[in-house]
Amino acid sequence: MRVNDSGAALDAAPRRNALWVIAAAALVFAALAMAHALGVAAAVAGFAIITAAAIFSIRTGKDAGRVIPPIAVAEPVFADPLKSLVDGLPDPVIALDRDGRVLAHNERARALAPALRQGEPVSLALRNPELIEAIGRAATRGEEQRCEFSERVPLDRRYETIVVPVRRDAGSGKPDLILMTFHDLTPLRRVEEMRADFVANASHELRTPLAALSGFIETLQGSARDDAKARQRFLAIMQEQARRMARLIDDLLSLSRIELNAHRRPETPVDLIPIIRQVVDGLETLARDRGVVVKLESAAAVNVLGDHDELVRVFENLIENALKYGASGKRVDIAVSEAQSADGEPEIQVGVRDYGPGIAPEHLPRLTERFYRVDVTESRAQGGTGLGLALVKHILNRHRGRLSIESSPGAGASFIVHLPLPGNAQNISNYNYL
Numbered sequence: 348m349r350v351n352d353s354g355a356a357l358d359a360a361p362r363r364n365a366l367w368v369i370a371a372a373a374l375v376f377a378a379l380a381m382a383h384a385l386g387v388a389a390a391v392a393g394f395a396i397i398t399a400a401a402i403f404s405i406r407t408g409k410d411a412g413r414v415i416p417p418i419a420v421a422e423p424v425f426a427d428p429l430k431s432l433v434d435g436l437p438d439p440v441i442a443l444d445r446d447g448r449v450l451a452h453n454e455r456a457r458a459l460a461p462a463l464r465q466g467e468p469v470s471l472a473l474r475n476p477e478l479i480e481a482i483g484r485a486a487t488r489g490e491e492q493r494c495e496f497s498e499r500v501p502l503d504r505r506y507e508t509i510v511v512p513v514r515r516d517a518g519s520g521k522p523d524l525i526l527m528t529f530h531d532l533t534p535l536r537r538v539e540e541m542r543a544d545f546v547a548n549a550s551h552e553l554r555t556p557l558a559a560l561s562g563f564i565e566t567l568q569g570s571a572r573d574d575a576k577a578r579q580r581f582l583a584i585m586q587e588q589a590r591r592m593a594r595l596i597d598d599l600l601s602l603s604r605i606e607l608n609a610h611r612r613p614e615t616p617v618d619l620i621p622i623i624r625q626v627v628d629g630l631e632t633l634a635r636d637r638g639v640v641v642k643l644e645s646a647a648a649v650n651v652l653g654d655h656d657e658l659v660r661v662f663e664n665l666i667e668n669a670l671k672y673g674a675s676g677k678r679v680d681i682a683v684s685e686a687q688s689a690d691g692e693p694e695i696q697v698g699v700r701d702y703g704p705g706i707a708p709e710h711l712p713r714l715t716e717r718f719y720r721v722d723v724t725e726s727r728a729q730g731g732t733g734l735g736l737a738l739v740k741h742i743l744n745r746h747r748g749r750l751s752i753e754s755s756p757g758a759g760a761s762f763i764v765h766l767p768l769p770g771n772a773q774n775i776s777n778y779n780y781l
């Protein structure tokens with residue numbers, strides 16, 4: 348079969364192989380694009396590359412048949428085209444024959460099912476009844492099947508498995524090949540969980556003051572109807588609860604607005620010093636009430652590219668937190684300086700340091716999460732929403748800056764704002780916050 352004077356059989360083998368590869372590639376890339384594992388452009392490009400390689404292999408096969416001695420003639424460009432195709436795909440992929448035996452798999456599939464062996468039934472490596480049934484259905488019905496597949500060890504991961512029957516020729520007979528692609532759903536699920544947590548937290552935060560308001564309204568309509576003293580007291584509490592709801596809604600709206608603009612970097616030069624002064628002046632009453640002295644050390648003018656109102660929000664949150672949670676230290680120092688970033692770029696640093704109880708190390712990485720508080724009761728008593736530092740993080744992200752926190756219990760806390768100098772703003776690519 349390999350040696351043929353006319354060269355016809357020599358041409359047939361590589362052409363058959365190549366058609367196989369093109370058919371399989373079309374199905375796999377179409378499945379990946381439909382599952383949104385690959386963009387349409389990437390799928391088309393991937394398919395084009397594989398097709399070109401397959402056509403090249405036919406040509407090489409033909410040319411080789413004419414020039415090179417017979418034994419080298421039938422050597423295809425890809426020793427195992429199916430394996431080469433599967434290896435080149437970004438997701439875990441396993442190719443099976445119609446009896447469910449492994450023909451080829453890539454390294455990613457091997458990481459998912461370490462017991463996979465070529466020539467062995469896939470059911471030995473993937474002991475998932477739903478998946479095995481899906482393969483059986485794809486083989487007998489010749490229709491694409493989808494099912495979920497989850498893995499608990501070493502990490503909790505979820506995949507959508509797409510089982511595609513592939514036929515050598517167009518027709519409705521039994522498939523010659525079954526391709527399994529695993530599309531990782533874990534990041535998507537994580538985002539969904541985060542959204543659900545966020546909605547649950549926000550509703551809970553709103554429901555608490557709302558319940559208090561309803562309770563007082565009922566009391567005022569009932570037992571306290573004619574009690575002028577109680578009415579005064581309850582109205583004051585109701586006003587505070589209404590303010591708390593307003594603050595929360597305001598913070599939630601600010602967060603979503605900042606997120607919407609996250610990719611639009613502010614381009615207006617602003618001087619940080621008047622901003623910080625304005626914030627310190629605005630918090631003078633709070634500082635006096637808490638018996639805290641606020642000291643600002645700075646140069647005459649420090650320009651950055653920024654959004655004035657958002658930067659006011661950053662320093663309001665940090666200085667107010669220092670006054671609320673670090674009041675026992677009786678002092679808050681604000682220092683503005685030019686320093687070097689971790690990447691060696693010059694940057695502006697504004698440190699807000701208090702001498703209060705400080706924060707235990709296990710809380711530090713989570714402080715900028717929405718609704719995360721070290722002590723929920725204290726935060727509520729201080730009128731906190733749990734969104735202040737999340738807002739700070741998002742605003743600084745938009746400014747291509749970051750927030751770092753240094754603290755240890757009993758030694759106060761230092762919240763440091765890092766902002767790129769105007770000339771370096773476009774070079775800064777560090778998006779870490781803590």
Ligand code: ADP
Pocket residue numbers: 664668669672673701703704705706714719720721722726727730731732733734735736737760
């Ligand atoms: P909140 O509205 O609760 O103040 P933030 O996001 O501003 O929300 O802060 C989150 C939590 O971080 C606070 O509830 C508090 O537990 C802790 N925290 C913030 N600043 C300080 C500080 N200077 N000292 C000690 N703890 C702080």
